[in-house]
Amino acid sequence: MAEVLDLLARMAAATTVDDVWTILTGHLTRLGFARVNYGYTRFRQQQSIGAPEDAIYLSTADPDYVRQYFRTGFFARTPLYRWTMENVGACTWRWVDEAYAAGRLTPAEAEAVRRNRELGVVAGISVSFPETSPRAKGAIGLIADPGLGHEDVDRIWAAEGPAILALCNMAHLKITSLPFRTERRALTDRQREALEWVADGKTMQDIALLMGVSVAMVEKHLRLARETLDVDTTAHAIAKALLQNQIFRYREIAETDRSLPGR
Numbered sequence: 001m002a003e004v005l006d007l008l009a010r011m012a013a014a015t016t017v018d019d020v021w022t023i024l025t026g027h028l029t030r031l032g033f034a035r036v037n038y039g040y041t042r043f044r045q046q047q048s049i050g051a052p053e054d055a056i057y058l059s060t061a062d063p064d065y066v067r068q069y070f071r072t073g074f075f076a077r078t079p080l081y082r083w084t085m086e087n088v089g090a091c092t093w094r095w096v097d098e099a100y101a102a103g104r105l106t107p108a109e110a111e112a113v114r115r116n117r118e119l120g121v122v123a124g125i126s127v128s129f130p131e132t133s134p135r136a137k138g139a140i141g142l143i144a145d146p147g148l149g150h151e152d153v154d155r156i157w158a159a160e161g162p163a164i165l166a167l168c169n170m171a172h173l174k175i176t177s178l179p180f181r182t183e184r185r186a187l188t189d190r191q192r193e194a195l196e197w198v199a200d201g202k203t204m205q206d207i208a209l210l211m212g213v214s215v216a217m218v219e220k221h222l223r224l225a226r227e228t229l230d231v232d233t234t235a236h237a238i239a240k241a242l243l244q245n246q247i248f249r250y251r252e253i254a255e256t257d258r259s260l261p262g263r
Contacts, residue, residue, distance in 0.1 A: 003027075004163045011170045017058070017178050024171040025060050031156055031164070033124065033142035035061040037069065040138035040176060042243045047085055049076075049137065053230070054244075056175070061143070065119060078116070079109040084128040084139040090165055092157055093124050094150040120146055123153045127168045138172050179245045191225040192247050194218055199238045199247070 007027055014020045025036050041055040049055055057070045069075050079096050099105050100113050116122070123144040131137060142164075144153050157164070187195070190211070197207040208215045226237045241247045 004166060007167055008170050011167075011174050014174060015178070017056075017175050020171050020174045020178070021058050024167055027167060028142055028164070029060075031160055032145045032148055032152070034145055035059075035065075035121075035143035037061065037075075037141045037143070038138070038172075038175075039070075039075070039140075040136075040172070042133065042136045044135050044137045047082075051230070054240075058175075068119075074112065074115070077108045078112040079105055080126050080141065082109070084126055085137065088128050088130045090125060090127045090161070092150065092153050093122075093126070094154070097122075097150070123148055123150050125153060125157060125164070127165065129169065129172045136176075138176065140168050140172070177245065179249050185228055187225055187228055187241065187246050188221075191221050191228065192241070194221040195225055195234070195238050195241055196247050198222070198234055199242075 007023055010023050011020050014023065021038075028034075028036055036059065038058040039049070039055055041049040043049070043051060043054050052070075052073070057066075059066045059070070061069070075081050079099065080093065083091060096105075096113060100110060105113065121143050125142040127140045127142075129138040129140075193211060194207060197210060202210065204215045204218055207218045211218060222234050222237070225241075226232065226234060229237050229240045231237050231240055238247070
């Protein structure tokens with residue numbers, strides 16, 4: 001219990017996504033889950049996560065698996081993806097093998113199970129997080145180390161389940177409160193500043209004076225911010241940047257965040 005409380009306190013004090021991820025995955029590795037996948041979006045659309053470029057992906061798996069799992073959309077074909085989109089809470093993966101054996105999976109899901117088996121992904125735990133918005137969804141998958149089966153995972157879960165849930169939930173809450181990188185390029189400091197002044201209700205002339213540039217340069221910064229965020233209006237750019245914690249943030253936190261999608 002003391003160790004878990006210490007980890008929770010360290011996560012609460014962390015100032016970058018990297019730090020939170022390192023604290024969480026270090027503990028999970030000691031429990032037998034060296035490979036961990038995390039995903040989060042604030043732009044969910046029914047059973048879709050929305051544009052993959054707007055989601056955050058973190059992983060401790062090897063680069064080849066990350067590329068296959070995230071970049072090609074393989075994760076969306078797995079039965080566990082369907083489970084996370086339809087449920088909140090945690091489950092071990094025993095049910096996947098049972099559903100596969102009983103023929104209750106779709107052809108795409110069954111193929112995903114076979115592919116995962118080839119990659120040594122057999123047993124594990126999934127956590128689907130509760131969200132405050134219907135557009136948001138986050139989940140984490142803990143892949144059991146080679147040699148560990150469903151019985152081993154069941155034993156770990158029986159002993160460590162509450163602690164695992166507490167740590168995963170804290171990590172999720174902390175990650176979603178910090179600036180994070182997506183597959184889109186990041187806003188520059190000047191683009192962030194221009195968006196922040198617009199959000200504060202300043203006119204173009206006011207912003208030009210505050211930034212020490214011309215009105216035309218302010219308009220350029222805003223145009224490039226819209227392009228970076230892939231939106232059509234400045235109002236939409238502000239909303240999206242806020243949702244991704246890209247504006248109104250401590251600059252020292254932003255500059256030290258080294259997290260990358262699927263790292």
